[in-house]
Amino acid sequence: MTAGGRTAAGGPPVMVVLRGLGLGDLLTAVPALRALRRAHPGHRIVLAAPASLVPLVPLIGAVDELLDVSGPGPVPLGVAPDIAVNLHGRGPQSLAALRRTGPGRLLTHAHPDFPEVPGPPWRGDAHEVRRWCDLLGWYGIAADPGDLELEIPPGWAPVARPRVAGPVPEPVSSWEPAPAAVDSGAAGPGSEGFPPGAGPGPCVSPPDRPASAAGRVAAGRGAARPGPRVPRSRRPASVVLHPGAAAPARRWPPERFALVSLALRQAGHEVVITGSAGERALAEQVASLAGLPEACVLAGRTGLRDLVALVARARLVVCGDTGVAHLASALATPSVVLFGPVSPALWGPPHGPHVALWAGRSGDPHGDLPDEGLLEIGVLEVLDAAVNLLEVGVR
Secondary structure, eight states, rough: OOOOTTTTSSSSSSHHHESSHHHHHHHHHHHHHHHHHHHHTTEEEEEEEEEEGGHHHHHHHSSSEEEESSOOOOOOSSOSEEEEEEEESSSSSHHHHHHHHHEEEEEOHHHHHTTTOOOOOOOOTSSSHHHEEEEHHHHTTTOOOTTTOOOOTTTSSOOOOOOEESSOOOSSSSOOOOOOOOOOOOOOOOOSSTTHHHHHHHEEEOOSOOOGGGSOOOTTTTSSOOOOOOOOSSOOOEEEEOOOOOOOGGGGOOOHHHHHHHHHTTTTTOOEEOGGGGGGHHHHHHHHHHOOOOGGGGTTOOOHHHHHHHHHHHHHEEEEEHHHHHHHHHHHEEEEEESSSHHHHHOOOOSSSSEEEEEEEOOOOOSSSOHHHHHSOOOOHHHHHHHHHOOOOOO
8 A cells, every 4th residue: 555644645535444353254344334435435445454355345345445454453554544443343452553553533442541532332242243333323423234235246257066966875864864866967157266177076976975974973952853854956056064163162063064964965955065275174074974075175265256156146055153154144145054152142144044043052252162052053953944044945
């Protein structure tokens, strides 16, 4: 960023907004960012956030530039902004980092370390989306918490969908299997949107797969009763399973994701498993337990732009409390989101084609083991929720 003075080399006044966090965190701040744009149409808005989130900037429609910042600062803006906005956290680090930019005005929550800086008190019981809208409201800027949706530009290349072909795995679960899928013979439209050589190819289940360990794991509460009969797929779009999360406390067991995948696959749904490069081993474990071939594992093979396109076209997303859940909400893609240590009242999806499952107790979201409340969510509960959304046929 080349700038000098509050108006960036003689241009419009600069506003810097700090949100140095991840995918889901940025998506929960979209209504606040749009409110800032409406309130200050003449400012150049610089979002201080990780560079990996650049593909989202044009979809938000409120940001002119992204400044690569991870965490609460520092914020190397190179210009004293007219306005600095703290959408990162309660401080004090983020607040101090923005003060060091020398803003003409600072919008932030109050903090006892900075008694001279006005702002509303921090509320620990506020939903993350409403928190930032309420912050701006305290400063007289109206923000709509429902203004979350992203729209994919027509020029974005669609992600290729895998082909459903070949025999369906033998049932290994404890519930009555859905009718076997019929080979649709539908080929994907190519590998547009994937890195070179990373197109998914045909997503074919192996014909002779030994009984998976998935049939021998505890599936959670309610596993003794017959499971729901999953509606047969009538649409070519995929069901996206995302088993990863930043902390183990928010990761539902891979064996249970595998059982969900198996039931959906038996009903003829194309299933793909997403994740970061660091989550590829986890995704491969889920695929192996479910009898899915490697072609269905997209973890580590898609950038953020490709993931956005994939989720936008999906029939359903099943995931934990992580960024992909917020992406599904932003794209109005039906989702089943599994909450463990954190209540959906704080980070859950908005009203719409989404189901948030929670056992009703909180824990440590940064724990090294799956949260006990998360483990209370059974496979059958997830399938029940998935069936309800798939039967609606909203996509």
